[in-house]
Amino acid sequence: MVTKTLKKKRVLKQGMLENVMRQFNHAADSIDLNPNIRKILEMTNNELVVHFPVRMDNGEVEVFTGYRVQHNNALGPYKGGLRYHATVDIDAARALAMWMTWKTSLAGLPYGGAKGGIQLNPKKYSHSELERITRRFTYALGDNIGPELDIPAPDVNTNAQTMAWILDTYMSTKPPAERSMNMHVVTGKPIGAGGSEGRDRATGYGVFLTIKFWAEQKKVDLRNRKFIVQGFGNVGYWTSHFLEKEGAILTAVQDASGTILNEKGISVDSLLAYSDANNRSIYGFAGAKSLDSSEFFGLDCDIIVPAALGNQITADNAKKIKAYLIAEGANGPTDVEAEEILLKKGIDIIPDILCNSGGVIGSYFEWLQNRNGEIWQLDEVMAKLEKKLKESFFKVMETAKIRNVDMRSAAFIIAIERLEEAYVQRGIFP
Numbered sequence: 001m002v003t004k005t006l007k008k009k010r011v012l013k014q015g016m017l018e019n020v021m022r023q024f025n026h027a028a029d030s031i032d033l034n035p036n037i038r039k040i041l042e043m044t045n046n047e048l049v050v051h052f053p054v055r056m057d058n059g060e061v062e063v064f065t066g067y068r069v070q071h072n073n074a075l076g077p078y079k080g081g082l083r084y085h086a087t088v089d090i091d092a093a094r095a096l097a098m099w100m101t102w103k104t105s106l107a108g109l110p111y112g113g114a115k116g117g118i119q120l121n122p123k124k125y126s127h128s129e130l131e132r133i134t135r136r137f138t139y140a141l142g143d144n145i146g147p148e149l150d151i152p153a154p155d156v157n158t159n160a161q162t163m164a165w166i167l168d169t170y171m172s173t174k175p176p177a178e179r180s181m182n183m184h185v186v187t188g189k190p191i192g193a194g195g196s197e198g199r200d201r202a203t204g205y206g207v208f209l210t211i212k213f214w215a216e217q218k219k220v221d222l223r224n225r226k227f228i229v230q231g232f233g234n235v236g237y238w239t240s241h242f243l244e245k246e247g248a249i250l251t252a253v254q255d256a257s258g259t260i261l262n263e264k265g266i267s268v269d270s271l272l273a274y275s276d277a278n279n280r281s282i283y284g285f286a287g288a289k290s291l292d293s294s295e296f297f298g299l300d301c302d303i304i305v306p307a308a309l310g311n312q313i314t315a316d317n318a319k320k321i322k323a324y325l326i327a328e329g330a331n332g333p334t335d336v337e338a339e340e341i342l343l344k345k346g347i348d349i350i351p352d353i354l355c356n357s358g359g360v361i362g363s364y365f366e367w368l369q370n371r372n373g374e375i376w377q378l379d380e381v382m383a384k385l386e387k388k389l390k391e392s393f394f395k396v397m398e399t400a401k402i403r404n405v406d407m408r409s410a411a412f413i414i415a416i417e418r419l420e421e422a423y424v425q426r427g428i429f430p
């Protein structure tokens with residue numbers, strides 16, 4: 001009963017759009033952003049809502065609602081993931097699309113921002129139902145996506161398989177001679193279907209790298225530091241993998257199925273094997289004890305990696321946090337009130353648009369390879385990713401120092417100023 005109430009409360013608290021707008025307005029005020037450009041950036045360019053029918057395994061038809069919001073393309077084609085989750089709605093897609101615009105701009109990529117998905121609980125559907133849902137969604141999106149227009153990628157509850165279905169369906173709508181030119185309509189594909197080495201781990205590796213750069217700056221040795229992770233999917237797993245390799249100790253994990261703790265350490269690969277064998281759930285893992293979910297963020301640890309949904313760190317639990325670093329693997333995990341509390345407590349936050357930008361940087365590399373007919377080796381991809389992320393990280397640190405602001409404000413300022421410059425140089429709003 002208690003767990004049910006907590007879960008319901010969490011879903012109701014999702015207000016990511018308000019969060020991202022407040023973050024944007026705060027940064028825009030601080031740089032006195034050109035009011036015309038501000039008007040453009042606070043709106044989304046295009047919003048598509050589609051309702052489409054799919055036949056279920058039992059013969060009945062279900063109608064699904066899908067979204068694709070294209071926030072801004074001043075710097076290049078729209079780019080961003082597709083999420084399959086019960087909390088996906090137009091406001092969530094708007095918020096996540098905006099974060100993508102800031103993220104790609106900060107990373108110096110030739111992209112804009114978009115996001116979308118389908119409102120559903122994927123655990124309720126079979127593999128073949130999910131394939132049919134994805135294919136029908138792709139038809140419904142039609143030419144609103146495209147390799148030079150809007151390029152989706154994986155997000156919560158979507159993966160390389162989902163991207164392969166989208167690619168295959170999208171290609172089937174094109175004349176045979178054009179099909180191979182459309183390989184880069186999605187990124188995060190399986191390697192055999194045009195994906196890139198390293199895209200699977202790119203986001204988690206990026207999260208790890210930003211923690212490592214931060215630790216080097218602060219002269220913190222990551223060995224034997226305790227970290228806890230919310231979400232043990234693509235981002236949570238790979239971040240844990242690289243932190244463990246560096247000598248840090250994973251002591252607690254929370255996912256949609258429950259919360260587990262072992263102060264002596266949880267083996268990342270044993271937990272992955274358990275989760276893979278249990279429908280992607282960590283609940284019941286023998287190497288740790290089960291804990292009430294409300295205790296998670298207050299656990300004794302050095303680093304917290306939220307790598308699940310938005311608005312998870314709120315004014316309620318921020319006060320209890322003992323860690324000195326929060327590395328935002330997820331998009332929008334910390335709300336504005338919580339951030340104020342954390343900063344006052346002297347806790348550093350590596351903001352999402354920097355911390356998890358390794359994913360879209362990896363996607364950019366995949367897109368480039370497809371576009372140019374190239375195939376890069378894993379070490380080449382990882383080295384390029386590190387170089388790009390290092391540039392962003394130190395630019396954020398430098399801006400934070402010069403302007404005497406926190407890392408999120410600095411990251412937003414860099415991202416918004418790049419967009420402002422593009423509009424001004426094009427002569428639209430001098």
Ligand SMILES: NC(=O)C1=CN([C@@H]2O[C@H](COP(=O)(O)OP(=O)(O)OC[C@H]3O[C@@H](n4cnc5c(N)ncnc54)[C@H](O)[C@@H]3O)[C@@H](O)[C@H]2O)C=CC1
Nearest residue numbers: 156157203231232233234235255256307308330331356359
């Ligand atoms: N996959 C990618 O390349 C990127 C993902 N992100 C962000 O990282 C976050 C995680 O994404 P993925 O790892 O790709 O998704 P995923 O679907 O692979 O994993 C999601 C994880 O979150 C857990 N989760 C769901 N609801 C939860 C709840 N209420 N409490 C605790 N845990 C919960 C799930 O059980 C699962 O372990 C999202 O915010 C996503 O937008 C950001 C950049 C890129």
Ligand SMILES: O=C(O)CCC(=O)C(=O)O
Nearest residue numbers: 080081153155359360363
């Ligand atoms: O890889 C991409 O294109 C975008 C990934 C994504 O959705 C994100 O960074 O939030």
